[in-house]
Amino acid sequence: MNHLTYLGVLAFILIGTGWLEIVLRTRVYARWRRLLLTLLPVVAVFVVWDLYAIASGHWWFDAEQTTGIVFPGGIPLEEILFFVVVPLAALLTLEAVRSVKRWEVGDEPEGACEDGVRRDDA
Amino acid sequence: MSYTQLAVLGVVVVILIDLFVLRTRLLRRKVFWASYAIVVFFQLVTNGVLTGLRVVRYDGEAIVGSTTPVDGPPPFLGDGRIAFAPLEDLLFGFALVVLAQAVWVWLGRRGVQRTPYSGPPRVRMPGQADDPRP
Numbered sequence: 272m273n274h275l276t277y278l279g280v281l282a283f284i285l286i287g288t289g290w291l292e293i294v295l296r297t298r299v300y301a302r303w304r305r306l307l308l309t310l311l312p313v314v315a316v317f318v319v320w321d322l323y324a325i326a327s328g329h330w331w332f333d334a335e336q337t338t339g340i341v342f343p344g345g346i347p348l349e350e351i352l353f354f355v356v357v358p359l360a361a362l363l364t365l366e367a368v369r370s371v372k373r374w375e376v377g378d379e380p381e382g383a384c385e386d387g388v389r390r391d392d393a
Numbered sequence: 394m395s396y397t398q399l400a401v402l403g404v405v406v407v408i409l410i411d412l413f414v415l416r417t418r419l420l421r422r423k424v425f426w427a428s429y430a431i432v433v434f435f436q437l438v439t440n441g442v443l444t445g446l447r448v449v450r451y452d453g454e455a456i457v458g459s460t461t462p463v464d465g466p467p468p469f470l471g472d473g474r475i476a477f478a479p480l481e482d483l484l485f486g487f488a489l490v491v492l493a494q495a496v497w498v499w500l501g502r503r504g505v506q507r508t509p510y511s512g513p514p515r516v517r518m519p520g521q522a523d524d525p526r527p
Contacts, residue, residue: 277448280439287435295518297511305506309497317489320399329396329455336448357486358493360435364428365494370512373522374424377417378501387423388522389510 276336277349281356288360297366299359309362310355317354321346396455400481403488411491415499419491429490436486437476445469445477456481 273279291297299306322344324330332347340348369376375384383393394402411419419425443449445466453460457480458473468474475483501507514521 276446277443280442280448284435284439294516295512295514298509299511301509302506305497305500308500308505309493312496313489313493316492320403324396324399324455327455328452329399330449330451333446333448333450336446354489357489361428361432361490361493362497364431365424365497366511368424368428368431369510370514371518371521372424372427373512374427375422376424376501377419377422377498378507380507391523 273336274338277332277347278338278352281349281352284356284360288363291363291367295367295370297363297370299362299366306359306362310358313358314351314354318346318351321350321354396451396479396481397457400484400488404484407488407491407495411495415495417495417498417502419494419498425491425494428494429487432490433483433486436483437478440478440482440486441476444474444479444482451479 292300325345331345332350337347337349342348342351365376368374373389375387375389379389379393383389408420411417412421444451444461447461447466450461451458456473458467461467467477469477473480
């Protein structure tokens with residue numbers, strides 16, 4: 272079996288969304304401080320959920336298809352990376368849609384949007 | 394608590410966070426549902442690989458469906474599975490995506506790198522909104 276299977280899926284997600292930063296100018300990587308501050312609580316909450324699920328036996332991982340790097344509590348490296356890569360992909364997708372449609376997201380200043388679309392000068 | 398119970402709880406909690414705690418109200422916006430439609434499609438594909446190849450396996454006591462078989466893939470559809478994955482994973486993914494996007498938007502609204510906004514695209518995209526910016 273292939274120890275890189277899980278890591279490969281994560282790489283696919285990174286590559287599959289990474290082009291959005293360049294072609295659609297999503298500026299998620301560019302705003303890396305905001306990105307890190309977003310990931311902090313999200314990773315924390317979901318790692319706790321994962322540790323509880325592993326401890327309770329809700330799910331477990333195939334040692335043959337993971338790198339074998341496992342953190343205390345039995346959480347594989349890939350699983351922690353999952354909670355970074357998937358939220359990152361979700362943010363890139365959100366900003367990609369905004370890039371194309373200019374739809375209101377909710378972080379614009381007061382009056383910057385009309386009928387749910389950002390004004391041209393905002 | 395079972396995975397089923399936790400997954401439902403997770404969805405309820407992130408809905409409350411989005412609508413009432415951070416008041417980002419993403420769930421009431423077109424931009425969220427359009428992006429979620431894209432995300433959930435790719436979740437079904439990538440998670441289908443992880444669960445179909447049994448990289449991740451589940452205990453039937455914790456989910457609606459049965460335990461991941463030891464000798465082959467779980468059902469593609471049925472027995473509480475959607476594209477090999479437990480239906481609970483859809484709720485889990487929803488909670489993960491909504492929480493991340495809500496925190497991101499909340500930070501922007503608080504002035505943490507609100508700008509530069511995303512866009513405009515480098516290449517003309519179908520359905521693209523007009524943008525006179527240079």
